[in-house]
Amino acid sequence: MDPAAVPPEPAPSTGGEPALSTGAVARRLGVSPTTLRSWERRYAIGPARREDGRHRRWTPGDIARLEEMCRLTARGVPPSEAARAALGAATAARAADRAAAVTPGGPGALPLGEVRPEARGLARAAVRLDAPAVAHLLEAALAECGVVTAWEEVIAPTLHAVGRKWASAGERYIEVEHLLSWQVCAALHRVRPAPERPDTPPVLLACVPGELHSLPIEALAVALGERGLPVRMFGAALPAEALCDAVRRTGPRAAVLWSQSRATADRALVRSVAGIEWGLRGARGRPALLLAGPGWDGRNREPRTERLFGLRSGLAVIEALAAGPAAGPGPGARPGTAAGRAAPAACGS
Incomplete structure (x- = not known):
């Protein structure tokens, strides 16, 4: 036998x-x-x-x-x-x-609700400020689950629980949030990307000017890299002029703009980026402009843009755009097109 x-x-x-x-x-x-x-x-x-x-x-x-x-x-x-x-x-x-018990015991417990055991362990380590344990647990979750599942089912629930605890406890637990955020960022950066797909225009990722909360869009960047899609990541608080120059210079298939709060959601900037074109007359291209983050909530959609709401669905949208023609969506893009399918999309934290 x-x-x-x-x-x-x-x-x-x-x-x-x-x-x-x-x-x-x-x-x-x-x-x-x-x-x-x-x-x-x-x-x-x-x-x-x-x-x-x-x-x-x-x-x-x-x-x-x-x-x-x-x-x-x-x-x-x-x-x-x-x-x-x-x-x-x-x-x-x-x-x-x-x-x-449903959550780790004690008055310092984080309000996690029903989550995976890995999220409970991560929360315990974060509250103890046990950086080596946090790093180990993040590395294990990313290796075992992949970036998308680890983000949606382990990392994001713990980050949200820290935020809720901070909001209900005054100035306490800020140190927990800072330590956890730093360790999440470091763990994401340790994930090795797959070789880039040849002849595929990049996806440009940036936070709008004044926006410093970049972790969700960093998770999107790593998840795209895991799939071999070329990424140009510009991180937090990219100035408006630099953002427009980057779009012109890279000619991206899609540009994702992250805004965490309504105070940073600049609609005039969106209109400027949506109007950028490049290439020869008669064969010009423009990016599919995708708006991610809660800062865009409750506002009318700008022409030639689509909203993004979740990491997993957003990856499917961007992969569909990468497989389509190089030009981004024009005015009046309809459902069923690559641009129309972007409505229930990416990178919500």
């Missing part, structure tokens, strides 16, 4: 719940696997049982103790004292209750 055809032995379980691997527990709690192994070695807060020749498997009771350890260390308790408290029977019972 082919050994590869033999199904793997199921992991041991306790009380009907499967025991988890160290990596799965690390993602759930928002710590690195190295940290878990260090806690086990130094403070004997490891799996209650481990069979010879098997990897560590963590039962719900083991995870409950780790939950308490994370909660106490996040409050500033030294790890040695936190481990002693977590190993106490009464404290472990309280931690088991917290392990089943």
Whole structure:
């Protein structure tokens, strides 16, 4: 019999719940696997049982103790004292209750709602300001899920939860948002793009003048690069004149303008960019102009533009534009054309 055809032995379980691997527990709690192994070695807060020749498997009771350890260390308790408290029977019972809660326990919990376990782990690590764990969890999510799923189901929900917590807690948690945003940016920049598709005009991405919130459009840039589409990314707060010059010089298939707030959504700039043309008389081209971000909400659509609303659908729109003729949409583009299909599109955070 082919050994590869033999199904793997199921992991041991306790009380009907499967025991988890160290990596799965690390993602759930928002710590690195190295940290878990260090806690086990130094403070004997490891799996209650481990069979010879098997990897560590963590039962719900083991995870409950780790939950308490994370909660106490996040409050500033030294790890040695936190481990002693977590190993106490009464404290472990309280931690088991917290392990089943919808959000990470404690007054510093982020309002996540129903999300993937990876998002819970990321939130825990961010609240603790555990930068190495945040970096590890982001790298794992991007590698395992891909840019689009990692952004929509892990990164964006956590960023939104930090924003809601900040809004409800005065000036607190700004440091959490800054640390998480920096680590997300760094993790996205570590994703290697695929080779660019030959003979394909680029997609130009930029924030409008005065707009400093660029993470969602950075995610779009990385997702396009993952698919081999040429990208020219200009980042935050590109001056109007520089934006127009960049459009003329690159001749992009599409130009995406990001605005986070209505204060930065410059309609006059949109009209200027929409009117840019290049090339020889009789064969001129212009970009498909795509407006992304909540700053454009509640406003009438400008001629020769389309709104973008979500990363996954936006990628489909831009890929459809990349596969079509080089010229962008003209006035009165109809549904069913490449421009008309851009309505439910890209890069909302």
